Structures are given as structure tokens and as C-alpha cells.
Amino acid sequence: MIGIVIANWNGEKLIDKCLLSLKNQSFKDFKVYIIDNDSKDNSINVIKGYKEKLNIELIEMDHNSGFAPANNIGIKKAINEGCNYVLTLNNDVEVPNDSLEKAMNFIENNKEYDVLQLFMINYFERNKCDAAGLVFNEKLIPSQVGYREEVSEVLSKEISIEGACAGAAIYSAKALEKVKLDNGDYFDSKFFAYYEDVDLSLRLKRAGFKTTVLKESIVYHMHSATGNKTSGFKEYYLARNLFMYTKRNQSLEKYKKAKKTYYIILIINLLKNFNMEVLKSVFKGIKDGNKEAKKIEYKEFN
Structure with a gap:
């Protein structure tokens, strides 16, 4: 089943x-x-x-x-x-x-x-x-x-x-x-x-x-049928979770080297959907994402 x-x-x-x-x-x-x-x-x-x-x-x-x-x-x-x-x-x-x-x-x-x-x-x-x-x-x-x-x-x-x-x-x-x-x-x-x-x-x-x-x-x-692309909700979680999943799935050395790229991606996406709510949401997502990422460690699977 x-x-x-x-x-x-x-x-x-x-x-x-x-x-x-x-x-x-x-x-x-x-x-x-x-x-x-x-x-x-x-x-x-x-x-x-x-x-x-x-x-x-x-x-x-x-x-x-x-x-x-x-x-x-x-x-x-x-x-x-x-x-x-x-x-x-x-x-x-x-x-x-x-x-x-x-x-x-x-x-x-x-x-x-x-x-x-x-x-x-x-x-x-x-x-x-x-x-x-x-x-x-x-x-x-x-x-x-x-x-x-x-x-x-x-x-x-x-x-x-x-x-x-x-x-x-x-x-x-x-x-x-x-x-x-x-x-x-x-x-x-x-x-x-x-x-x-x-x-x-x-x-x-x-x-x-x-x-x-x-x-x-x-x-x-029905792609994005339940989402709102410009409310800030989606942008917040995309920004926050980006730092969380990338921290978990690569070594700390690689993560640190890649972080500049992540900021560039977020800035580009911000410019595509710019308004004050989105701006505040993205910056809050970055702040919260970095905070949560500190608690996450890379784990090998045997």
C-alpha cells in the first residue's frame, strides 16, 4: 500500500x-x-x-x-x-x-x-x-x-x-x-x-x-495556486530557509565560501519583486536564517 x-x-x-x-x-x-x-x-x-x-x-x-x-x-x-x-x-x-x-x-x-x-x-x-x-x-x-x-x-x-x-x-x-x-x-x-x-x-x-x-x-x-508572490511571506521563507538548508548539506568551509552567492541571489530576487513589505521580509529572513543556520551542523550518512 x-x-x-x-x-x-x-x-x-x-x-x-x-x-x-x-x-x-x-x-x-x-x-x-x-x-x-x-x-x-x-x-x-x-x-x-x-x-x-x-x-x-x-x-x-x-x-x-x-x-x-x-x-x-x-x-x-x-x-x-x-x-x-x-x-x-x-x-x-x-x-x-x-x-x-x-x-x-x-x-x-x-x-x-x-x-x-x-x-x-x-x-x-x-x-x-x-x-x-x-x-x-x-x-x-x-x-x-x-x-x-x-x-x-x-x-x-x-x-x-x-x-x-x-x-x-x-x-x-x-x-x-x-x-x-x-x-x-x-x-x-x-x-x-x-x-x-x-x-x-x-x-x-x-x-x-x-x-x-x-x-x-x-x-x-495549478502552480502557486495558494501562494502570494508579493506579500513578503514567500520571500521571507525563501531567504531564511536558503541559509538553513545550505548549511546542513555542505561542509562549513564550502558554506562560508558560498554565502556571498546567496546574498547576490536574494538581492536579485528582491529587485524583481520590490516593495517595502518584501524588502523588510527579505532582510528579516536573512537575519533569522543566519541565526538558525548557526544551530545546524553538517551530518554524514553512513
Whole structure:
């Protein structure tokens, strides 16, 4: 059985399409773990409406715990209930009815892979790729493979990836258990949101687990459907978490040498979305990120 973990926050207009697509899957051996982050809309009623159609466990939080903590709750439950694989899925994703079956068939015949990226296509522009996985440069800055490229062009290429976007990614329980943090987190709960899948991808890579993209297992993703690009929220966490994940996943010497590059990246991004709220958020993110990074140590995986 595979566990499907979905974090939801005020997603009533999104999660209905997501759950309907799961109900229509040809592959049926899965359980859905939905962690609702104290939604104030009609999300809970929408989810409960699927309880007789899907094997769903709904966990209702009394606060917005964030993407990373919510996923950790679902992943832990799935693994404790015997799921050998966990699919993390955004609530703004629609899954064609044969995608899970194709994914599980691939897994059955390719046991050497422990991380599998479902091929993400833009929901609104279905000729455009959203993500086919992650690659990293020497300073651990990620790039989304295929982003905004023509789907046909991306699929025609041989794709080699080093990590997965958690919006639609399958992880083996074995791999997740191997790289979990000392406090039991799979995604670092301190991240709240953004870069948590980058951090996990780098830990999995360093531990020797192989990642691949499943070209035939597609999902349609409403990119940034729940985000606000100019409020300062996203910019704060991108700035803060950048210093945290890069500190954890490279030696102190390399981290110190790369920090200048990180500041340059943040300044460039700031200029693209400049307003006073974003400015204050980025500078607060830098301050908090450096503070948190001091507590993080590089750890080898044996």
C-alpha cells in the first residue's frame, strides 16, 4: 500500500478536483492522509464528502502548522501503518486516472530508485512543463528541470535528476527513515514552507539514494495556486530557509565560501519583486536564517 499525504489550507476550490482524481484512479491500493491546517473555508466538508469514496484519514490541526510539519504528520502515520512508499501531493494537483498505476508498476520493476518524481504539467497550459525534478549547482542552488518548457521537448530528452519537487513525489519509507532528522522530522518543520523538499532531496542524495522522473506518470499542477508572490511571506521563507538548508548539506568551509552567492541571489530576487513589505521580509529572513543556520551542523550518512 502507498500512503498519499496532502497538506491543505483553505483549499476548498482545489482539493475537490484533487480528491476526485484520486477516486478515479485505476490503482486502488492506497490511503490518503489529509492534514488540514485550520482551514476557515469549506475544506473540511469537501474532504468529508469523499470519506465513503476514498480511504481517507483526516487530521484537523488547530493552527496553520505549515507545509513541512503537516507533511511530517502524514508521513509518520503512513509509515507506521505499513506503507512502504509515500506520495506527497499538493492539494492543487489533478492526477490522471492511470498515473498511480504506472508509477507503482515502475517501482515494482525498478527497485534501485527510492525517490520518484511524477511529471508535473501546468494545469492551465497543458503544453507547458511545470517540473520534472531538481538538479543542483556546486553551491546547492536548485533548478527545476523543464520548468515552462514545452512538454513534448522535455519528454523527448533523457532526463537525469538529483531531487524531487514534493508537490508530486514518491519516497520509499526506507529512504525517509534513513535521512530523518534527530528530532524525527522528514521535512524540517522549522522551514514551515519553501525549500523543505530541496533540503530533503539533498539529504537523500548524500545518503546515496537514487532519484528518477516518471515520464508516464503525469499530474496537472495549478502552480502557486495558494501562494502570494508579493506579500513578503514567500520571500521571507525563501531567504531564511536558503541559509538553513545550505548549511546542513555542505561542509562549513564550502558554506562560508558560498554565502556571498546567496546574498547576490536574494538581492536579485528582491529587485524583481520590490516593495517595502518584501524588502523588510527579505532582510528579516536573512537575519533569522543566519541565526538558525548557526544551530545546524553538517551530518554524514553512513
